[in-house]
Amino acid sequence: MKSTKSSEPRTAEVVHARSAVSMIDIQLEKDRQARADNMLDILLLEPEGSNTAADMLRQVSLLQNGGFSLSERSASTGTVFHRVLEEMRSVLEAAARLPLSLQEENLVHGNLILSVNGPSFSNEVLPPNVSNALRSLVRDSAVSETLDRAKESQLKPMDADSARYFFSAIERITDPAYLPSDQDILRGRKDTHGNQAAIFKMGELTYRMCNMSGQWHGWRKWIHHFQGMKALLFLVDLGRYNYSLEESTSNYIEDAIDMFDVLCNVGPFKETSKIIFFITDEFAEKLPYVPLNSCFPDYSGHSYDDACEYFLNRFLSVRNSESKIQIYAHFTNKTDMVQVKFMLSAVQDILLQAYLREHNPESRR
Incomplete structure (x- = not known):
C-alpha cells in the first residue's frame, strides 16, 4: 500500500494553505490564550471528493447556537x-x-x-x-x-x-x-476551500475544531501549525465506495486509506488519538445495486455488517503494529442531528480521558 500522496502543491495552493491557517490562528488567538489551560484541539480531515467535514462543522456550530432563528431561515x-x-x-x-x-x-x-x-x-x-x-x-x-x-x-x-x-x-x-429547515440551510451553502474553524464548549472543557480537508495535498506546508492536537477526526463517506476522484483513476476509499496511512505513520500525528467516523447515509441503500466486490475484488462478504467490518479492517490495518495509540471507530449518519450529538459525545469522552491522563498523574498508573 502506498504510504503517502504528498506531491508538492503548486505555489498558489501553498500560499492559500498558509493564508488559510494564518487567518484561523489570528481569529482564534485570543481564545486560545484565554483558555490555554483547558482548550482541547481537534483536527478534522476527510478525503477529496466529499464535503462531510464542512457539513459536520456547520452542524456543530448549529448545535452550539441552538439552531437558526426565524429571521435567519427567512433570509436563507x-x-x-x-x-x-x-x-x-x-x-x-x-x-x-x-x-x-x-x-x-x-x-x-x-x-x-x-x-x-x-x-x-x-x-x-x-x-x-x-x-x-x-x-x-x-x-x-x-x-x-x-x-x-x-x-x-x-x-x-x-x-x-x-x-x-x-x-x-x-x-x-x-x-x-x-x-428552510436547518438541513436545507446547511446544504444550501457552498464551501469554497474547506478551511474552517470553530470553538465550542462541552461541559467544563473548550474545544477548537479545525477543518483542513481542502488543503490535504499541501499538508507538509501547514501541518506544523497543528502540533499538539489532542485528537484527529477522520471522516469517510462509505457511500462513495464506487466513486473515482476527479481527473483520476484513484478510488475514493483507496485514497482515504492512503491518507489515513500517512496520518498514522508519518509526521507529528503518529502519537495523536484518532477517531474514524464512517458515514453510512447511502451505503446500505447502494450495496444491493452496486456490489462491493465489483469495486473491491478481495471482498467476500454478503451483508451490510460484513461490508462495514471489511472497511474497518482495511483502515485499521495501516497502523504500525508497534503503535500504542488507540484508534476509535464509529459508524454513523452525517445528516441526523441526534447522530451528530452522539459523535460529539464520543469525541468528548475520548478527549476527556486524554486530558485527564495528561493533567492527573494518578490516572497514568
Missing part, C-alpha cells in the same frame, strides 16, 4: 432556491452529455430552468412557472437516470448528493409558504 430562502436551480441546471447539462432526452412535455420546463436568471426573482417565493418546472423535472426519468449515472455523466459526486437531497424535497421547497 433565496440561497436555497439558487442552490436548487443550480443543481437542476447541472443535472440537465449532465443528461445532455450522456445523452439522455427529457420527456417531450418537459422540454419547455428544461429550457426554462437553463435560461432562468436567479437574481431576477424574489428571495421569498419562486415564480409559479419555475416551481411547476422543477416539480415536473424531478419526476422525469432522464433526471433520475442521470443521477444514477453521475460518474458517467461527469456530474460531480457532491453535486449529485446535493441534487438528490433537494429534489426529494421539491414539493416542500416549492410550497408558497416554504421556510
